[in-house]
Amino acid sequence: MKYEKALLLVLAVTMTIITELDLLPQIHRMGFYCGDPKLSHDYIGDTVTARYLLLISFFIPFLILIDKNLYQSSFSTYLLMYITFIIGYCLCISSVNFFKILFGEPRPHFFDTCKPVEALKCTPGSYVSTFTCTNSDLRRARDSTKSFPSGHSALSTFSAGFVLLYISNKASDWKRIVQVLCIAWILSCTVTRIFDHRHHWWDVLSGIVYGMGLAVITLR
Incomplete structure (x- = not known):
């Protein structure tokens, strides 16, 4: 079991x-309707940057250390849980990145970022x-066709959802916090992804569903 994990x-x-590292080629790119208002927003950046997303999501399970009752009887139990979390955490990131190059959906700021000559x-x-x-910014141009699903929504929901499910049946004074x-x-x-015009609402919703589903599978 240890070797498998x-x-x-x-x-x-x-x-x-x-x-x-964006080493995989784009598998598919959806087209667009000329003048589509859903793709005509300006690029304004991220309220929650990718760096903060990755770091905070990675360290969220440490909240369980607030109270020993949240990670049962021993610290080794917590370590086993955290290794399981890291596996799911990495699978969440890699699978969402793969879905992005598989579907190739234009982001809400597609016209502003891609600047398609057509x-x-x-x-x-x-x-x-x-x-x-x-x-001329090739990285940003390629990113303009990676809207589905929302990585921020999937990863934040997975990390927080994992902890919420893990502590759901445990008694602790810190549980509510x-x-x-x-x-x-x-x-x-999730909400800021829509307000920042980085994703369509269905991208965010699918990310939430996928992240929570992966959290359930990882725990089981």
Whole structure:
């Protein structure tokens, strides 16, 4: 069992590194409707940056250390739980990154970030199936077609959801505080993705569902 978990950890970390470094080619890119208002927002950045998302989500399970009752009888039990969390954490990141290059959905700021040359001369309402981004920032141009699903929503929900499910049947004076912090983290990472025009609402919803589902599977 220990060797199986160690192998899973190595595979999950490897997949995360490969997908985070953007080493996989784009599998598919959706087209767009010329002048689509859903894709015409300006790029304004992230309220919750990717760096803070990764760091805070990674350290959220440490909230369980507030009270020994939350991680049962021994610290070794907590370590086993945390290793399990890291495996799911890495699988969440890598699988969401893969879905992004698989679906290739334009972000709400697609026109502003990709700057497709085809959008300059197409008839409003007509569908453009293939396009070429003219933005000199290649990383940002490629990111403009990675809207589905929301990685912020999936990862924040997975990390906080994992802790919420883990402590649900445990008695502790700190339990309510941990629950409130976890829910606040999910809300801050999901709602801001829509207000920042970084994702469509269905991207965020799918990320929440996927993240919570993965949390349940990881715990079981």
